[in-house]
Amino acid sequence: MEKKAIKLWFFSSLIWLALGPLIGLLQSLQFLWPQELEFLANIRFAYSKARIFHTNLVIYGWIAMSFISAILYIVPRLCNVSLKNARLIYWAGWLWNIAVALDLALIWAGIVGNPFLSIQPYEYAEAPMLVDILIVLCAVAVIFGVHRTVLTRERPTLYVSVWYLLGGLYTTAITYLVGNFLTLAFTGLGNQILHAWWLHNAVGLFITPLGVGIAYYLIPITAQQPLYSHRLSILGFWTLMAFYPGTGLHHFLQMPMPSWIGEFAVISSVLLAIPVLAVVVNHLATPRPNWQRVLESYPLRFTVLGTVYYLLTCIQGPFQTTHAVNWFVHFTEWVQAHAHLALAGAFTCYGLAAGLYIFPRLTGKQLYSRTLANWIFWLMAAIFPLFYLGFTHSGLVTGISVNLMDKTIYETLSAVWVARLFRTVMGAGVVLAFLLYAYLLVRSLGVGPQFTEGQNEVAESTHLRTERAPA
Structure with missing residues (x-):
């Protein structure tokens, strides 16, 4: 039942990985040709709804489900026990899928005035209350099973991944309850302060600790090296x-709020340099004695790429929070560039790496094509940065046009059209990478060679296997 539960969460995430970015690509086309695509509004698929579909599918469909599948695989192995309450977690996986599908249906329907079925007016928390309740039930089941697994462990010492993964599950629960329930108890400024707290911590206390914890597991085991510094990893956890x-x-x-709250947020953002540097140094120093493994191991390659994107994300983040910069980039696509660098770059790379590592060990099959795996990697390593730069360029042009040249937003649209076109083309390359990834895994179920521990997760090409076969 343990493998069955992991497979359900894992393969479900591939469906949402394929769908969520495709909707994002459609959004990008709406920026370029809004009049030609105006017919979408007639079928209740205007840009405003498409954006909710895109963000909810990426966060709750792809990232959440892929990370949970990795947690269900990693924690029992680090604790040297079987996963507890595996059957409960298996059915929670089905309920989570139902919740995501119901979320899409209710957002599309746009029911008004119903406290349980109407869209909520909070970013990343637009899901109707009924969906929120279902997700909370699923999260409780997962946390209960993982916590029981840790409590019954045979190894007395907790490796840092368990710190991040178990701690991240609890901070996820707290953050989700605040953002989707507690905000409803406040109005006015208090409501917006709680919303802002949720908005950033949906990434910082939900996605970040889970993604970093997964990377802490993958890097030493795939690099075949001990962790560079356990003490540094614990420093990173507690400062995060x-x-x-x-x-x-x-x-x-x-917005109008007590100035000390804003200053506290800026200082906290800058202080994040401490956990970020602890993570990045540990991640990149661990494989240093055996860098050849980065070329040989696809999970390691994607994890290291994710850490590079994580570093760039966390350089940009504190920089844009300072008053000297924030006034200029606020309300521009520079902010969306930052969000995509984190979610579609760093943490998606961690999710892809976890899938490449876990798939052969769950199914007993190698991934069948190194050519396809290389295409996916280079689309993420070469095309994704260009996609990010398209976002950044249009954001900076908008800031200059509106804040320095006093032009209207309508005058600015023509100035950013080419940058948005470039972003759309490069974004199509990134979406292609995700589709190829899903295809690679699903196809490998049928044609992948048998996998045994110690083999590369991705099979060599057929002609190389033939040449190396004994006479």
Whole structure:
């Protein structure tokens, strides 16, 4: 039942990985040709709804489900026990899929005035209350099973991945309850302060600790090297938990609020350099004695790429939170560039790496094509940065046009059209990478060679296997 539960969460995430970015690509086309695509509004698929579909599918469909599948695989192995309550977690996986599908249906329907079925007016928390309740039930089941697994462990010492993964599950629960339930108890400024806290911590206390914990497992085991510094990893964990909760209000520095809250958010954002550097140094120093493994191991290659994107994300983040920069880039696509660098870059690379590592060990099949795996990697390593630069360019042009040249947003649209076209073309390359990834895994179920521990996760090409076969 343990493998069955992991497979359900894992393969479900591939469906949402294929669908969520495709909707994002459609959004990008709506920016370029809004009049030609205006007919979408007639079928209740205007840009405003498409954006909710895109973000919810990427966060709750792809990232959440792929990360949970990795947690279900990693934690029992680090604790040297079987996964507890595997049957409960298996059915929670089905309920989570139902919740995501129901979320899409209710957002599309646009029911008004129903406290359980109507869209909620909060970013990343637009899901109707009924969907929120279902997700909370699923999360409780997962946390209960993982926590029981840790409590019954045979190894007394907790490796840092368990710290991040178990701690991340609890901070996810707290953050989700605040953003989707507690905000409803407040109005006015208090409501917006809680919303800002949720908005950033949906990434910082949900996605970040889970993604970093997965990477901490993958890097040493695939690099075949011990972790560079356990002490540094624990420093990173506790400073992340200490500084990240205070950063949320840097999203709303322009709104009327007590100045000390905004300053606290800015200082907390800058202090995040401590856990970020601890993570990046540990991740990149661990494989240093055996860098050849980066060329040989696809999970390691994707994890290292994710850490590079994580570093770039966390350089840009504190930079844009300072008052000297925030006034200029706020309300521009520079901010969306930052979000995509984190979610579609760093943490998606961690999810892809986890899938490449776990798939052969779950199914007993190698991934069948190194050519396809290389295409996916280079699309993420070469095309994704260009996609990010398209976002960044249009954001900077918008900032210059509106804030320095006093042009209207309508005058600005023509100035950013080419940058948006470039972003759309490069974004299509990134979406192609995700589709190829899903195809590679699903196809390998049928044609992948048998896998045994110690083999590469991705099979060599047929002609190389033939040449190396004994006479």
